[in-house]
Amino acid sequence: MIVKKLKFENFRNLSNSEIYPCEKVNVIYGDNAQGKTNLLEAIWLFCGGHSFRGAKENELINFEDNFFRLFMDFNSFERDQNAEITFSQNKKKIKLNSVEKNSSSYLTEVFSCVVFSPENMTLVKRGPSLRRKFLDGAITQQRIRYAAALSKYNQIINQRNALLKDIYKHKELKDTLPIWDDSLAVTGAIILKERLQYIKELKVYAQKFHDDISCNKEKLDIEYISNAGVTEEDNIEVITEKLRQAYEKSRKDDYHTGYTNIGPHRDDMDIRINGISAKTFGSQGQQRSAVLSLKLAQAEMLFIKNGEKPVILLDDVLSELDPKRQDFLLNKVDSYQVFVTCCEESNKEQLKSGKVFYINNGEVR
Ligand SMILES: Nc1ncnc2c1ncn2[C@@H]1O[C@H](COP(=O)(O)OP(=O)(O)O)[C@@H](O)[C@H]1O
Ligand SMILES: [Mg+2]
DSSP states (O other): OEEEEEEEESBTTOOSEEEOOOSSEEEEEOOTTSSHHHHHHHHHHTTSSOOTTOOOHHHHBOTTOSEEEEEEEEEETTEEEEEEEEEETTEEEEEETTEEESOTHHHHHHOOEEEEOTTGGGTTTSOHHHHHHHHHHHHHHHOHHHHHHHHHHHHHHHHHHHHHHHHTTOGGGGGGHHHHHHHHHHHHHHHHHHHHHHHHHHHHHHHHHHHHHTTTSOOEEEEEEOTTOOOTTOOHHHHHHHHHHHHHHHHHHHHHHSSOOSSGGGOEEEEEETTEEHHHHOOHHHHHHHHHHHHHHHHHHHHHHHSSOOEEEEOSOGGGSOHHHHHHHHHHTTTSOEEEEEOOHHHHHHOOSSEEEEEETTEEO
16 A cells, blocks of 8 residues: 555644655654654554553644544555544544445555564563564554454453452452453453464465574564463463363452463563574664564465455664664665654665655655
8 A cells, every 4th residue: 555645733832744655765864853654653543553662642733732533545455545534622533435324444455564663672571561562553454353353352351350359358249260260261362362373474484584683594483472371272262261261260360469460461471592592682783683584474474365455654764773674674675665753864865766754844845
């Protein structure tokens, strides 16, 4: 998919204006705090979700105004399309090809991006929650119903945790716990099955990218770590039963801690290079290469699933990579439309062909 035109109205610090990106690499160049990430954030919103920075919609409205509106002309599925997002009085309104839609998921079906941000460059090195977030985000992009299962699961976890705290005072409430465990197991199994399937496919592409980045010197491996002992071979019934038993076994601990210690909300992903944990033993360069491989594999999977290449957003990541990896990222992904932010002259010059936008105090030229 290709973004052809973007128009901003009262969005963050960006001046009301329109830009016409090129089909390949678009460099957004400027000093700090000028609005580079704001511009990528605007593109990202057309994927139908929330800001990749975790900002609330209200925070996206220019401080001086009470609504924002974004327009985009783009090409996807061999068709010129347009979309509009308006946020006003705490309500988001979406139009696709000039027709008002009641759900953001219409956008998800026609437009997708993969974002590389400084936060996800630490995906390998940091705690498991960031890896779960990566998985959940990537799967949601491919399967809209996954988001529904996830939100239901989190809701049940919150209710079960509240109950665990009440049990402390009202022992008789213990008898109601098995009901929650059963519904957690059923919903948790859907999540686990999807995650295991996703990793199985992702791994193949990530390994290929990693072979290239490391000139075949490193072998990348990814494994999902389920704390309930669920494996790739298990079918949905087996997963449900394993989870149910795990929740039951964990009850004693859960009474003490006041929350649910077991389940997919506490799982992790083990990323290994040449058989050794990249998190514990990998160099910073190896960890970053592994992240690049994972994210590029995410983009490739979207392409294979949809037959459309997602737009790649590179926010502030070039400066964190050595020249070899910078070059790899820019050349390997040049079959995609790319938006890359940078504030160093040298980065800007390193890019081969493309269009450069200069941004100063929200003014894009
Ligand atoms: N809702 C808003 N209205 C006006 N300005 C905003 C809003 N949100 C953020 N900003 C401003 O945007 C600037 C940061 O933009 P950002 O895109 O993060 O910069 P960078 O170019 O470093 O990526 C800051 O100056 C901040 O004050
Ligand atoms: Mg920025």
